[in-house]
Amino acid sequence: MENSPTQTTTAERYESAGPPDRILVADDDEGVRDVLASALRRAAYRVGCAHDGEAAWEALSANGYDLLITDHEMPRLTGLELLRRVRDRKPGVPVILISGTLPLDEPELLRLIEPGLALEKPFSLKDLLGAVRRVIVPSPSPAGPIRAG
16 A cells, blocks of 8 residues: 555664654643553654652653643642743743633733644544644644634
8 A cells, every 4th residue: 555645654764764753742631641642652663651740840841742632630749830930931832732621711812822732632643643633743833722523
């Protein structure tokens, strides 16, 4: 089977892009965290995980990540609180904010997720992988909340 010019296989991704991108997944729901991490690993990303916002901040501070995927509703540090900290101290790190209760009325939301976007739960793994590709390889379209459905 032949790939179209816009599709790449996992092997081609390793060959053409060098080392895989490093992604940190922060979610207090272990099942969600494990499913997301597994899907990202199958797509040839290197993945770290954090069980809450504070653990995510510690991991981001200690390691270089190319992307942060974070839930909003988490103990010790919410997704928005984590994003405020990231924007203050590591402003170039792209983020994908995921939540069943996206804070769309938060005036700072767009500023905090730039560069990045938001995904409303539930979303498919296809939606997630598409969002990751959009954020890691920026496209000309503006980022903003995406409603899966």
